[in-house]
Amino acid sequence: MASRAESQLKRQHLTQTAADLVHRKGFSNTSLADIAAVAEIPLGSVHFYFPSKEQLASAIVDMRVAIIEQRLACWDALKNPRARLASLADVWLRDRESDTRHGCPVGSLCYELGKDGGALGQLAAKPFTLLLAWCTRQFTAMGLARSAHKHAVQLLCSLQGMGILANALKDPTVIETEAKQIKVWLRTLEAHAGAR
Structure with missing residues (x-):
């Protein structure tokens, strides 16, 4: 035994x-x-x-959430909120070849589970609820409290969108180009917040 x-x-x-x-x-x-x-x-x-496959889906989502939580805890040790957010974009840069072939491992799974609604649909929200809350805290720490949630949504949409487009076009340069643009946008927001 x-x-x-x-x-x-x-x-x-x-x-x-x-x-x-x-x-x-x-x-x-x-x-x-x-x-x-x-x-x-x-x-x-x-x-x-x-x-059941539903129990398997739950285990996979829980594993993905645990990985995200570990990464966020590491990034929280960085002093600068812009650098923390840029670290999130770096995940897509690092994984661009795999994401181009198969899509984002979190985004593609949650997209598929979300279509079913019910318990699986609720599972699909878990990783993004976590990421959205964390990103909102980073934008707030950057001095953008009034627009923090809006910026967090925009960042996650950009990250997931570039993964979907790279996968559809089978072109990893989509991720490279968009990740650079995200970092420019974050520096611009930081400068704007610092100028207030």
């Missing part, structure tokens, strides 16, 4: 395998059998850990 630690490791392995497959193939195109084959774990074990 597997220990609790072994069981947790197996569940994490299945979740990571599922997340990678879903990123490449989409949630609806990924079966539990696909995950079992790639993870080299019997299908019955996959069903044991994830009796």
Whole structure:
């Protein structure tokens, strides 16, 4: 019988395998059998850990949220809110080749889950609610409290939009160009806030 630690490791392995497959193939195109084959774990074990695809979706979203929370905690150590926000744009720059091939791993999953509404639709909002709140805090810290939420929405729309366009056009330079523009926009906002 597997220990609790072994069981947790197996569940994490299945979740990571599922997340990678879903990123490449989409949630609806990924079966539990696909995950079992790639993870080299019997299908019955996959069903044991994830009796339904909805539970699998929840585990993937929770994993993505945990990764985002770790990154945000690291960026919070930076003294400058503009630099924190620029670090978010750097994620797209770093992952531009993968995003060009498969789309943003968070955005594409949440877009697909959001179409279903219900419990899956609510799951889809989790990562973006977290990011939106964090970005709003950064713009507030920059001295833009009155427009912080508006700027946070604009930033997330730009980041997700450039990922979608790069994926559709299969052109990573879309991300490179737009990420540079985002950084220019952030410097302009910072200067404007400092001039008040």
